Amino acid sequence: MKNFMDETFLLNTETAERLYNNYAKDMPIIDYHCHLSPKEIYENKSYKTIADIWLDGDHYKWRLMRANGIDENLITGDAEPYEKFLAWARTVPKSIGNPVYTWTHLELQRYFNIYVALNEDTAPEIWDRVNEQLNQKDFGVRDLIKASNVEVICTTDDPVDDLRYHKQLKESDFETEVLPSFRPDKGLELNRDGYQEWVSKLEETSQVSINSYEDFLAALDARARFFNEIGGKISDHALDEVVYEETTMEEVSNIFKKARSGFKVSKEEEVKYKSFTLTFLGKIYAELGWVMQYHISAQRNNNTKMFQRLGPDTGFDSMNDGQIAKPLCRLLDALEQQDALPKTVLYSLNPKDNPVLATIAGSFQEGGVPGKMQFGTAWWFNDTKEGMLAQMKTLADMGVLSSFIGMLTDSRSFLSYTRHEYFRRVLCDLLATWVENGEVPNDDELLEPIIKDVSYRNAAQYLGFRKKPQHLKV
Numbered sequence: 001m002k003n004f005m006d007e008t009f010l011l012n013t014e015t016a017e018r019l020y021n022n023y024a025k026d027m028p029i030i031d032y033h034c035h036l037s038p039k040e041i042y043e044n045k046s047y048k049t050i051a052d053i054w055l056d057g058d059h060y061k062w063r064l065m066r067a068n069g070i071d072e073n074l075i076t077g078d079a080e081p082y083e084k085f086l087a088w089a090r091t092v093p094k095s096i097g098n099p100v101y102t103w104t105h106l107e108l109q110r111y112f113n114i115y116v117a118l119n120e121d122t123a124p125e126i127w128d129r130v131n132e133q134l135n136q137k138d139f140g141v142r143d144l145i146k147a148s149n150v151e152v153i154c155t156t157d158d159p160v161d162d163l164r165y166h167k168q169l170k171e172s173d174f175e176t177e178v179l180p181s182f183r184p185d186k187g188l189e190l191n192r193d194g195y196q197e198w199v200s201k202l203e204e205t206s207q208v209s210i211n212s213y214e215d216f217l218a219a220l221d222a223r224a225r226f227f228n229e230i231g232g233k234i235s236d237h238a239l240d241e242v243v244y245e246e247t248t249m250e251e252v253s254n255i256f257k258k259a260r261s262g263f264k265v266s267k268e269e270e271v272k273y274k275s276f277t278l279t280f281l282g283k284i285y286a287e288l289g290w291v292m293q294y295h296i297s298a299q300r301n302n303n304t305k306m307f308q309r310l311g312p313d314t315g316f317d318s319m320n321d322g323q324i325a326k327p328l329c330r331l332l333d334a335l336e337q338q339d340a341l342p343k344t345v346l347y348s349l350n351p352k353d354n355p356v357l358a359t360i361a362g363s364f365q366e367g368g369v370p371g372k373m374q375f376g377t378a379w380w381f382n383d384t385k386e387g388m389l390a391q392m393k394t395l396a397d398m399g400v401l402s403s404f405i406g407m408l409t410d411s412r413s414f415l416s417y418t419r420h421e422y423f424r425r426v427l428c429d430l431l432a433t434w435v436e437n438g439e440v441p442n443d444d445e446l447l448e449p450i451i452k453d454v455s456y457r458n459a460a461q462y463l464g465f466r467k468k469p470q471h472l473k474v
């Protein structure tokens with residue numbers, strides 16, 4: 001029997017241990033999608049307690065605590081940090097099998113050198129030992145990022161954001177690149193509250209007077225180029241449902257005018273507006289050489305009472321089960337027909353879509369760009385051992401696993417980089433299984449480059465971070 005989460009954790013054969021320790025373990029991290037605050041990175045925020053860094057914004061933990069019957073006051077309410085930590089310590093042992101159980105202990109091990117299981121009995125000691133370290137001078141978020149060997153962080157940013165902290169970080173001596181991702185969701189949701197205010201902010205930040213849909217597009221273009229100047233290389237869209245209908249600039253201009261006059265537009269009009277706007281944005285991304293990410297099939301903010309109380313991204317979301325294949329293919333094909341399909345990463349929150357996305361990606365690959373179209377890593381409810389295995393097996397079954405750009409944290413916590421270790425262990429154990437079963441030669445000349453590419457080098461190449469010579473040394 002193995003010891004609890006020892007150095008062979010998730011590595012079930014000597015082959016797996018060799019592959020992970022020799023080729024994955026020490027690779028740098030490129031975290032190309034997360035929700036960390038660039039302000040907190042710039043200010044090198046430090047935390048007083050483990051409750052602050054663990055429980056202040058991580059809705060993965062909040063969901064588990066609710067499922068364990070913990071009162072909301074001890075989750076997002078005004079309970080004392082120590083009481084919230086004890087409530088989490090009561091929840092962790094109940095959550096065996098959940099990745100957050102594993103990540104909790106990986107984080108205790110990797111950042112605080114604590115190798116005991118967290119529960120009510122060990123909580124007081126862990127609270128004291130962790131907080132003592134957090135209050136030392138070299139435990140700011142920049143120290144945590146550096147200790148995690150992170151080379152690039154792509155945050156998620158609204159086009160109307162002034163990116164002041166990205167600019168200041170770029171001018172600072174912080175070695176990790178912190179780059180903005182262009183996330184224009186609020187400009188696509190013209191029937192949602194806040195759309196008019198958002199367009200006004202877009203007008204102000206782009207300095208483009210928006211009196212027509214063409215002006216609106218020009219303003220979006222201006223902001224994308226601003227992001228590009230600051231070093232942005234990636235965009236991101238939440239397509240909770242995928243829609244596409246042929247339309248024209250004239251038709252959508254009239255829809256835009258109707259929306260700007262304060263009227264709700266019909267579902268058909270919304271679809272046409274989104275279709276034309278997404279196609280326009282895709283062309284910009286292609287011209288700038290950016291990567292375009294589509295995060296598909298989230299069903300968000302299901303609990304109205306809690307959405308009104310806590311807002312979005314607070315643990316009340318689920319998978320959507322919409323049909324995505326046809327509209328997604330039509331959207332991508334519209335760009336491809338104009339030779340304007342950018343490098344694209346397709347994620348779905350519903351694993352029923354895994355083979356759909358893997359085969360759609362295969363419909364739009366292009367010579368000269370290995371893995372141009374990516375079936376993206378297991379996302380959100382799927383970034384579990386089984387979810388990662390399912391995604392990589394589907395990709396291997398239907399595409400080229402060795403071109404995969406690998407894992408991201410998608411997190412709001414500065415301790416989440418252990419998710420890359422978790423992923424790399426799952427990857428190496430998967431390849432080792434194929435070797436042990438005789439499906440793949442036990443040949444490190446074959447296996448080493450694949451592991452290093454999927455763990456790090458593909459993301460560096462795909463996102464255009466390859467220019468740093470040290471990238472090529474690993």
Ligand SMILES: O=C(O)[C@@H](O)[C@H](O)[C@H](O)C(=O)CO
Pocket residue numbers: 035238295313314380410411
């Ligand atoms: O980018 C998204 O839409 C999601 O990742 C969302 O931010 C969600 O709250 C999340 O962080 C899941 O990991």
